[in-house]
Amino acid sequence: MIGAACAHYASRAGLHVTVVDRGPVAGGTTGAGEGNLLVSDKEPGPELRLALLSTRLWTELAAESPPDIEYERKGGLVVASTEAELTALRALAAEQRRAGVTAADVPADRLADHEPHLAPDLTGGCHYPQDAQVQPALAAAHLLRAAVGTGRLSLRLGEEVTAVLTEKGGAVRGVRTAKGEIRAPHVVNATGAWGGRLARMAGVELPIRPRRGFVLVTEPLPRLVRHKVYSAEYVADVASGSAALQTSAVVEGTQAGPVLIGASRERVGFDRALSVEALRRLASQATRLFPALARARALRAYAGFRPYLPDHLPAIGPDPRVPGLLHACGHEGAGIGLAPATGLLITGFLTEAEPPLDPSPFAPERFAREPAPP
Structure with a gap:
């Protein structure tokens, strides 16, 4: 889903994009998700700001898409079993409301x-009308179909990246698969739970x-x-x-x-x-x-x-350690919901456009001193 969203917004911005996936569309984590588009489970801060932007973008995408992506703004209901849980839930909801969330x-x-x-x-709860859902495999396929429709997307399924190609100075120049080299001035790492492995192909650590x-x-x-x-x-x-x-x-x-x-x-x-x-x-x-x-x-x-990722925030943006390499991974269980905002941020980096929100909390280099995962 993250890769599909990056491809969708980049192609709409006029860029030529190649999507490489070792399996079918939604054959990995995307196909195993519930399709959650949530603001209710996020504390005020960078991730919630990303989620609120994505909430608006999902509404726009749903208006453009066929009904079979099963977009449903059903709302969320968070419930408590004890008075202590209810007190904590209401305190969180009050903070979320101050950050722009609708919660009752x-x-x-x-x-x-x-x-x-x-x-x-049950002792009570909170209602979050902004929470929604999509069928994730259908939604990812729709984003890719729309990108193909621009005439600027090449989709290469069943093709696994085996190496990240770099110049002598360290900048990326594409990737290699079993079918040959794919040249590009930028490589976006949108490989989800396997993001650390692709990062290591480029010579950097990302502790996913x-x-x-x-x-x-x-x-x-x-x-x-x-x-x-x-x-x-x-x-x-x-x-x-x-x-x-x-x-x-x-x-x-x-x-x-x-x-x-x-x-x-x-x-x-x-x-x-x-x-x-x-x-x-x-x-x-x-x-x-x-x-x-x-x-x-x-x-x-x-x-x-x-x-x-250890701080529960995704890595989104260019990696200064390898010019031309960008990361869009590490969203944990929120990747479906956060995909549109992530795609828009990545496209902004690629086109040097003004970002829609402060991207610095998601900077991949914040993990430069992290030990490699076991």
């Missing part, structure tokens, strides 16, 4: 107005680590869940740097009928093995929020790898 406190006796099937013993997550998919159901609904503890899990297994209920319906249940996080390298414990926790936490889900069948589960 919901008392316990009004939660059912938003979600009639919620458990009756994969953070595995599972999603449970139920049978198609009547519209049991109206919003993106998650427990307040999810925000703490997103901000955590722990390598251990963490789970917190995130439940949402889809236009096609199935309910998606997440979210788990753990750092286990690129191990795709099914974790029965992670799925057990997700099912238990989801039925705690929506007791009616206990009667639903889970049809399948799938895993993906979030590209994790």
